[in-house]
Amino acid sequence: MNFTNKSIALSKIGMAIALGSAALGTVHAQEDRFAKVEIKTQQLTPSVSVLFGAGGNIGVSHGEDGTILIDDQFAPLTAKIQAAVANLGASPVKFLINTHWHGDHTGGNENLGNAGAVIMAHDNVRIRMVSEQRRGDNITPPSPKAALPVVTYAEGLKLHLNGEEVRAIGLAPAHTDGDTLIHWTKSNVIHMGDTFFNKVTFPFVDLSSGGDVRGVVAAADKALALANDDTKIIPGHGPVATKADLQAYRTMVSEIIGKVETAMADGKSLDEIKAMKPAAGYGVATDGFIKPDGFVETVYTSLGGK
Incomplete structure (x- = not known):
């Protein structure tokens, strides 16, 4: 093996070790996550x-x-x-x-x-x-x-x-x-x-x-x-x-659907509808898994918007 090939081989081994460590880190992170539940x-x-x-x-x-x-x-x-x-x-x-x-x-x-x-x-x-x-x-x-x-x-x-x-x-x-x-x-x-x-x-x-x-x-x-x-x-x-x-x-869900549906009938784009903030003011956490704009986009898509 010449110096160049040896360097490439060592590089690949190092990458494999790094990837393996990352994978183990992910597994351990998941274990730690559930261990604390x-x-x-x-x-x-x-x-x-x-x-x-x-x-x-x-x-x-x-x-x-x-x-x-x-x-x-x-x-x-x-x-x-x-x-x-x-x-x-x-x-x-x-x-x-x-x-x-x-x-x-x-x-x-x-x-x-x-x-x-x-x-x-x-x-x-x-x-x-x-x-x-x-x-x-x-x-x-x-x-x-x-x-x-x-x-x-x-x-x-x-x-x-x-x-x-x-x-x-x-x-x-x-x-x-x-x-x-x-x-x-x-x-x-x-x-x-x-x-x-x-x-x-x-x-x-x-x-x-x-x-x-x-x-x-x-x-x-x-x-x-x-x-x-x-x-x-x-x-x-x-x-x-x-x-x-x-x-x-x-x-809440019914009203947001109604707002989005009306805006779509008026020819508004998804970005224009999001700018209207149809999901604001309902007392739902805005930092949850689904954000207000995310739900508006889901409503838009579910109603047939492209």
Whole structure:
């Protein structure tokens, strides 16, 4: 090997080491991120609670017939979630319902499936999980068999467990094309998945997963028709809400759609519509995952804008 070739070889080795170190750094960063997550519990009724951690809010109901989990966040958090469930006095998870397919709601599926949980979800959740999904530059590979829903539905199903009827209600495309609303009829609790973000961000409508901004309004209408002033509503993200909170959210989304739709009919461009600030003044965090202008652009695109 001459000096030049030796230098090139050493350079390649150095690059490989650097890339390997960067990859290990990413893995360690993720491990550190989840290692620091604390699962917090809020009891809503004697048999229904919500767990907050990293990712979508988790609903839990338990009793003599077994424990039902709604969503399961990320795989590294499964042990912590199982511990939080046990601290409620509940048995290990027997049934798991996914409100949609996104990884911050289904990341623990494989772990819980291998532990014996029966996984249920909308038909389109399984369809998306068995195939590669793309959103921009983000690619999600197919899920392993143990992570897949084994019971699926279009309109929904009912579970008669622990002294009450638990309804899984399939929704028209909203956040995605596979959303489910969960209604505990006796406990008067509703879990809306990511069709409802309570104050922490503007709505995320995943158009690449068949989402539709008008469907977000329809999902809110569905839940509002089931709710009363005493109903506790679990959003996909954010604190537990009331019917009044959900009504305000529904009004916001509907009004923003109306403003954007009117501006589009007047021939305004997306930049001109953003300059109008149609999402301002609703009391939603402007530094959340979805910014005001980002939601306006989603509305514009969902309504057919180019």
